[in-house]
Amino acid sequence: MKIAFLLHNAYGIGGTIRSTFNLAGALAARHRVEIVSLIRTIDTPGLPLPRAVRVRPLIDQRPGTPRESSDLGNPLLKQVSAHVPDAESKGTVNFNALTDQRLAAYLADTDADVVIATRPGLVICLAALGQEGRYLRIGQEHRLYGTHRAEIRTACDAALARLDANTSVSEADARTHRDRLPGIPTLLTGLPNCVPATGIEPSDGNAKLVVAAGRLIPVKRYDLLVRAWATVATKHPDWRLRIYGRGPQAPALRRQIDELGLAGHITMMGAHSPIETEWAKGAIAAVTSREESFGMTIVEAMHCGVPVVATDCPHGPGEIITSGRDGLLVPLGDADGIAKGLLTLIEDEPLRRSMGRAARVAAQRYAPERMATAYEELFAELLARRGQSAAPGTRPAAGAPPVSTVSRARSLVPRSLRARSLAAPARTPRPLARGNDGNDGTGHVHGAHRKAFKSTVKQLIRKPLHPVASCRVGADGTMTVLVEPADVQGASLTLTLTHRRGGGAPVRVPLRPPVAPGAPWTATLDRGAIDLAEGRWDLHVVRPSDGVRRRVISRFAEGRGLVGLEPLPGSPFSWWIPYPTVDGYLALRAWRRPAHAEARVLRAEADGLTVEGTLHGARFAPDAAPSAVATPRGAALPFTTGVTAVDATRFRFTIPYERVHAARDGQEGTVRWDLTLRKTSDSTTAIRIGRVIGDILDRHLTDLHPVTHGVRPELGKSGDLAITCAPHVN
Structure with a gap:
């Protein structure tokens, strides 16, 4: 099948974009997937995009784009949308006559079998402009039914009745949709966001650290968390709280922290991406929202082996956390209850560790592969309603599983999601016509043609060197650089550290080849054996055979091992912190002083x-x-x-x-x-x-x-x- 996701701006950063990218990447393993971005504001997406997924922008609003290809001066941008209410068309979202025009053109011409809209304005446009019967039309609700302004809610309710299905990220909100919209033919169901495990080293539960993360807005109720921490700090002054995020509540929270005398106990960390490395540093996570449409941060923390203390708010936390087993649910809006929950885990180390282990297991329910299967079952049920076994004119990607494979995968989906019929059966791809290039119609090249092809490739294409790596700090302070094997080829590769201001010759460390297929290349930076001058050091991979030298792109800078670590004894004093640069490369900050x-x-x-x-x-x-x-x-x-x-x-x-x-x-x-x-x-x-x-x-x-x-x-x-x-x- 071909599946298209409609995003307002795929080049931004946010929970809807991230969850869409995750789901699109998982579906791309068995289908053709594209993300249609209504607008384009920068050159490349701000979040990692799976390689198999294509982004197709409709309106180019990048500053500096040549006039002939830019839409910045298009007069339709100043005309109101004929379909989307003003309440949804203001500010950064900005639906207008040009978005109407471009969406209508896309929806008329697309060869997609499924089109999924991810915000109210897009849901409204999909209902108004989509081609009924040509493809499945599905809306997604990433917030809660009752949180939209009345004008938007009314338009959305009318639009939903014209779609094939609408998904909410919690079953509780899906029930609300069904209660408020009785009798419409649209299938209204709950399908949570998918949240992948990242492969970073999980929390060991040792740090005396509680972590909270999210946008600093009133609904998150960080003021309650700060108030609760005043109680925690009195009983356990050696524990610390970190709050990650930015938003309009930041000044008020800073004042509250100062007024309570907690500046030495609470650190406002600002925004941090990726956040998983920071969850893994903590022993406990805290979520104090008055409402959550899903609770992606809860699942992220659980993937990192961190038990979550969360308010039992509508709707997500109660569906994610099994209180007492993999986290704790505490009363809504109650600072004393939050403090009590935090103190329970602070003071009971065995319970905290067992909950952390259980949290990692529970988080697997939201793995992208499992949620992709749930979406396949949704597509199959909708097609069955139409009397179709597969969407018209489509072919599954090579390697798509037979019906039995998808059916067996149903057992991996949470029980609340197992209300779907079988996924659409796979169909054999159409054979290609045989030509004079030695291709027999199955994609295989034989004999002399194959040899000539390989020879030409070897002569024209150099083996790639495009290093992407994570840096992991061990409990003893040793740093291991893990270079992903994709796009890294050669023999006797070397990792070099170069002082950004020319402080001496580069430090060279051998890269050990992968020990198994898919394993990383590794280099060890021993702080007891390597002497780095004070300053910032850039990392490169060097291939001696052809002199290629490439700067290392950062995947994760895992600093968990630095929390609680002490410097080596003796003189000089030295300290290292790995970090991603603003342009995405892996670097190292070193301090070196006699004392x-x-x-x-x-x-x-x-x-x-x-x-x-x-x-x-x-x-x-x-x-x-x-x-x-x-x-x-x-x-x-x-x-x-x-x-x-x-x-x-x-x-x-x-x-x-x-x-x-x-x-x-x-x-x-x-x-x-x-x-x-x-x-x-x-x-x-x-x-x-x-x-x-x-x-x-x-x-x-x-x-x-x-x-x-x-x-x-x-x-x-x-x-x-x-x-x-x-x-x-x-």
């Missing part, structure tokens, strides 16, 4: 800023009198504060706020001082104080603290600690 003072705790107290930390690469003498030196960047005065050496490596000091204001020396505006440590009162060696240890690359964006009495601690781009001071106001 380093790690600021473990930054705490604003009544009279001053307290810093507690650990010295690495050096030790305090028993009778040492260490000090902290504040060096101004401008014309303000330097000053020194005494430091208490708790033992040979731990230290503590407090900088009085009044001392900081006095050192302003009348300077206007905000003044900044860099902080360093001296091991003795007469030492001239400055040891930088900062935050480097751990898995977070850009501490200046995440480790934020409030202004107290005009003074704020800040971390620079290299993780070094400074304090800023604004004019003192009594």
